[in-house]
Amino acid sequence: MSTTNNTDRQNLFIVCGLQSLGQHCVAVLKDYNVKIAAIDNVETEYREVSELADLLDRLVIGDCRQPGILEQAGIRQCRSILLVTDNERINIETAFVARRLAPQVRLIVSSDRQNFNELLYENLDNFVAFEPNYLSAHAFALTALSSEAIGYFTLEGQLLRVIEHQVRSPDSWCLGKPVYKLNLTTRCILSHIPVASAPPRHFYDWNPEAEVLVGDTLIYLEVIRELTLSEQPLRTSRDRYFQWRKFFQQFRVKKLWQRTAQFWQSHYQSQNQIRRIATIYAATVLFLWFSGIFIYRFYFPGINFSEAFFATAVLLLGGYGDLFGGVKFASQLQSSELIPWWVRLFSLCLTLIGQAFVGVLYVLLTDALVTSRLQFFNPAPPIPKENHTVLVSMNHLGREVASILQELERPLVGINAATGDRNFLPNIPLIEGNITEALAKVNLAHAKSIVLLGDDNLENLEIGLMAHALNSNIPLIIRTQDRQFSDNISRLFPYAKILCDAVLSAEVFVCAAFGENVLSFFHLSDRTSQDDRIVMATEYNIEAGDTLNGLLLSKIAHGYGVVPILYQKYRQHHYSLMPWKDVELGIGDRLVVLATSDGLQRIEWGKMLPHLWQVRIEEVLSRDAFIKGVEKIVAIAECNYSEAKQWLNNVPALLPISFYQYQAQHLVRELKRVRVIADVIYLKKTSGE
DSSP, X not given: OOOBOGXXXXXXXXXXXXSHHHHHHHHHXXXXXXXXXXXXXXXXXXXXXXXXXXXXXXXXXXXXXXXXXXXXXXXXXXXEEEEOOSOHHHHHHHHHHHHHHOTTOEEEEEOOOHHHHHHHHHHSTXXXXXXXXXXXXXXXXXXXTOSSEEEEEEETTEEEEEEEEEOOTTOTTTTTSBGGGGOBTXXXXXXXXXXXXXXXXXXXXSOTTSBOOTTOEEEEEEEOSOOOGGGSOOOOHHHHHHHHHHHHHTTSHHHHHHHHHHHHHHHHTTSOHHHHHHHHHHHHHHHHHHHHHHHHHHHXXXXXXXXXXXXXXXXXXXXXXXXXXXXXXXXXXXXXXXOOHHHHHHHHHHHHHHHHHHHHHHHHHHHHHHHHHHHHHOOOOOOOOSSOEEEEOOSHHHHHHHHHHHHTTOOEEEEXXXXXXXXXXXXXXXXXXXXXXXXXXXXXXXXXXXXXXXXXXXXXXXXXXXXXXXXXXXXEEEEESOHHHHHHHHHHOTTEEEEEHHHHHHHHHHHHHTTOEEEEEEEEEOTTTOOEEEEEEEEEEOOTTBTTTTOBHHHHHHHHTOEEEEEEOTTOSOOEESOOTTOBOOTTOEEEEEEOHHHHHHHHHTOOOOOOEEEEEEEEOSHHHHHHHHHHHHHHHOOOHHHHXXXXXXXXXXXXXXXOHHHHHHHHHHHHHTTEEEEEEEOOOOTTO
């Protein structure tokens, strides 16, 4: 589904279950200025969202699986229902009842049954199911990496990564350059934060022409996987020439020797001595085999290549006597007046070396059998020595985080207070028992980070403080299930990163409730308020009446404060990553954007940010500049040719339309390229905008 203006649609949302996730869903929904009804089986005593009662338009106490309870909440007038109780069975059963009562209602379900969720998605229209642990696991895993990467996701088979990078003096790729020049077809700047400045309130709330200095922070999106063959641009004959030239250069003697040495070091440097000897023996045997074929074939012309091949093989396998028992080959030997001594010596060497090679094969086979037997009785890998992540509590969330870190090929070790089944992740070293003793065994002094994922908030904090006492430099990532608790301890212990499950998941659930397809999400740190802004990769399919239909991508980006990262025209197979901003959206087009909750709200209601910039044309330097300048103004300012011509005929003049900052600066740069002199002018915000 896409985002359609809701003047003619119902504006009621129902939330079933007012536990932690449900309360935060209510808080996020209210930011969209919609009506909210809630169903809970008991009166909520503890409220993480203090103003919960004021946010609800209607509260119904009862079993949400009962049709009468859903009727009281207004299911027939409801746009979406969020089923977020702590019991996934209740959530799924309620979804069936709600769909029977209101066939058009959108169902947003919290469920850990991944396979069942996929089956329901295929068989039920307007149905979405999320696994809360899976949603938050990515946030914990990325935070645990303690690296510049703050987000990973895929689009059309392309792996994209979000980087938060603090500029240093060696960074020649960005240092001293205007920010807008850093944008490429594989890289998009999301934010530029100068030294000692607060993070921008939304995307593009920064000066694109500012120079990047040491200490600045750049947040950008980049493609880190190469395009598939069908998506690569067509190669010219010159490109193919250099490609073939590079291919044949690989087969020069010097290159082959270097590649052989690299292969040997990478594959055998860490292997035992027996395997290295076996490799040398195998190469020697192959060389002697082909040498024997050549010698016997040409020294004894009465035999053919196949007989020489098998005769050499027999010698290598120790069949010296069997060889001379052969009819044709023996007759050739007997008919020779004299066999040279070097031929006899060569034959003897073949037999001796072949027998030695067979012995080495037996040793390798025995070594493999003994090694596999030891691994069978001791399957747990060793604890990493350094640069690893420590996971405390291998519950369902812990397993999800461990699985993600394994996919990213990061070393880790798990700690679990209770003993249990080790087979769920057999390649991870796991220490079970007393956690205090376990912390002393996981090489905490050299660990990269420690993640506390238990279900008890106080226990997670306690273990985190113990880890900090053992290593004050290790990053702490602490899971909580209470927003108020998170806010309190994040200010008391600033060296710890506090992540709340419900807060991470609520934004995604609410976004899906409005019909958007959330592909992935990550969070940006706000250094001034110590809060995180969740950024979601959200997909739109444009329909008639949408607030996006008929707009240029530049207007969508700067007006709504979102970042278009993929555009696909209706009924076309090809798509554009980091699309050009002067493309107009039409019905059926597909668009993927990065957006915060604020940006999605602006799209939902069609409320754009104010235009605060204008462009003043000073001079047109030639007739050709006049023609090209008109084309640039028409393309960027969304006006007709007659208006653009009139404006340029009366220079110097202030264009009678307002722009967003990036648009205005982009127009001025484009005009200067065609020899039209122009400047940008900042306007004060007026109440009418």
